[in-house]
Amino acid sequence: MSGTDPYWGGEQVVLCRDEIHGLRAVIAIDDTTLGPGLGGVRLARYPDLATGAVEARRLAAAMTVKNALAGLPYGGAKSVIFVPDPGTDRQALMHRFGEFVARTGGAYVPGVDMGTGPDDLSAIASAGATVSCAAEDPSPWTAAGTFAAIEAAVRHVTQGALAGVRVLVQGVGNVGARLAGLLAEAGAHVLVADVDDARAAATARAVNGGVVRLDSLYTADVDVFAPCANARVLDAGAAGVLSARIVAGAANDILADDPTAEVLAERGITYVPDFVVNAGGVIQIHALQEAWTEDRLRSAVNGIGDRVGEILEAARGSDRSPLHIARALAYDVLRGAREGRPGTEFVSR
Numbered sequence: 001m002s003g004t005d006p007y008w009g010g011e012q013v014v015l016c017r018d019e020i021h022g023l024r025a026v027i028a029i030d031d032t033t034l035g036p037g038l039g040g041v042r043l044a045r046y047p048d049l050a051t052g053a054v055e056a057r058r059l060a061a062a063m064t065v066k067n068a069l070a071g072l073p074y075g076g077a078k079s080v081i082f083v084p085d086p087g088t089d090r091q092a093l094m095h096r097f098g099e100f101v102a103r104t105g106g107a108y109v110p111g112v113d114m115g116t117g118p119d120d121l122s123a124i125a126s127a128g129a130t131v132s133c134a135a136e137d138p139s140p141w142t143a144a145g146t147f148a149a150i151e152a153a154v155r156h157v158t159q160g161a162l163a164g165v166r167v168l169v170q171g172v173g174n175v176g177a178r179l180a181g182l183l184a185e186a187g188a189h190v191l192v193a194d195v196d197d198a199r200a201a202a203t204a205r206a207v208n209g210g211v212v213r214l215d216s217l218y219t220a221d222v223d224v225f226a227p228c229a230n231a232r233v234l235d236a237g238a239a240g241v242l243s244a245r246i247v248a249g250a251a252n253d254i255l256a257d258d259p260t261a262e263v264l265a266e267r268g269i270t271y272v273p274d275f276v277v278n279a280g281g282v283i284q285i286h287a288l289q290e291a292w293t294e295d296r297l298r299s300a301v302n303g304i305g306d307r308v309g310e311i312l313e314a315a316r317g318s319d320r321s322p323l324h325i326a327r328a329l330a331y332d333v334l335r336g337a338r339e340g341r342p343g344t345e346f347v348s349r
C-alpha cells in the first residue's frame with residue numbers, strides 16, 4: 001500500500017538503463033499483497049528521472065487500489081519508458097526492457113498503456129518476462145464499466161434512469177466513443193469534446209448529440225461530466241466552476257490532487273473515483289487468464305455499478321468523500337489479505 005511520500009511509498013522501484021539500446025525506464029511495484037503487480041507500460045516524455053519515477057509510483061499505487069476494489073488477485077505496479085532518441089530500434093529496446101521485467105521474477109506483470117501496444121508487449125515477453133494478455137482490446141470493457149458506473153451514479157443522485165440526462169464525454173477515442181454510443185442507446189443526451197475536431201463531429205453525429213468547445217468544458221450545461229482523455233483534467237479551480245452534478249469517467253488520474261475532491265464535495269458534486277470506474281479493462285485481463293465466459297465477464301464488469309452505488313451510499317451517510325471511502329475499502333481488502341481474513345469477492349458474486 002502506498003504511503004504519501006513520493007519517493008518511499010510502495011514496495012520496490014527499479015531504475016533501468018541501457019546505453020546500447022537507448023533505454024531509460026522505471027518499474028514501480030506498489031503492492032503485491034493480493035498477487036503479482038499488474039500494470040501497463042507507459043511510453044512518454046518526462047523532463048527528468050525524478051518526474052518519471054514519481055509518475056510510475058503514483059500510477060502503480062492507483063493500480064493497487066483499482067485491482068483490490070475490483071476483487072482481482074493482483075497487486076499494483078506500473079512502468080514508464082522514456083521516449084528514446086529518433087532512430088532507436090524499438091523492438092530491441094522493448095526486448096531489453098523485458099529482460100529487466102524478467103528480473104523481477106514475476107512480481108511485475110506488464111500490460112499495454114499509453115504509448116505502447118501489443119507488439120511492444122510481445123517484444124517484452126520474448127525476453128522471458130511474464131506479461132498480461134495483450135491481443136484483446138480492453139476498451140469496450142472499460143467503456144461498459146464506465147457506463148455502469150455513470151448509470152449507478154445517476155441513480156444515486158437523481159433516483160432516476162439515464163433517459164434525458166445530459167452527459168458530456170471528454171475524449172472520444174477508443175473508450176469515449178463507445179461510451180457515447182452506450183449512453184445514447186440508454187436515452188441520454190450526449191455531448192462530446194475532443195482536441196480532434198473531426199473525431200468529435202463524427203461521434204456527435206453517430207449519437208445524435210452535440211459538440212462542446214474545449215474552452216466550455218467545465219461550464220457546459222450538463223448533468224454528468226465524463227472525462228475519457230487526458231490526466232488531471234480537474235484541479236481545484238476547474239472544480240470550483242464545474243456545472244455538472246456528477247463526475248465519472250474512464251481517464252486515469254482525473255483529479256489533479258486530493259483537495260480537488262474536497263472542492264467537488266463541498267459544492268455538492270458527486271465524484272466517482274476513476275480507479276473504481278475504469279476497472280473494466282483489468283477485469284477483462286483476468287477473465288482472459290481464467291477463460292471466463294462472456295456472460296461472467298459482463299456480469300463482473302456490470303458489478304462496477306453495484307460497487308459505485310455502495311461507495312456513494314457510504315459517502316452520503318458520512319463526512320468523507322467517495323474518494324476517501326473507496327481508498328479505505330481498498331486498504332481494508334489489503335489489510336484483510338495480510339491478516340488472512342477472507343477476501344472481498346466482488347468479481348465473482
Ligand code: NAI
Nearest residue numbers: 138139142171172173174175194195228229250251252281
Ligand atoms: P484514446 O487515445 O483512444 O482516446 C483519447 C481521446 O482523447 C482521443 O480522441 C484524443 O484526441 C482525445 N484527447 C486527448 N487529449 C484531450 C484533451 N486535452 N481534451 C479533449 N480530448 C482530448 O484513449 P482511450 O484508450 O480511449 O483511453 C481514454 C482514457 O481512459 C485514458 O486516460 C486512459 O488512460 C484511460 N483508460 C483507458 C483504458 C482502456 O481500456 N483503453 C483502461 C483504463 C483507463
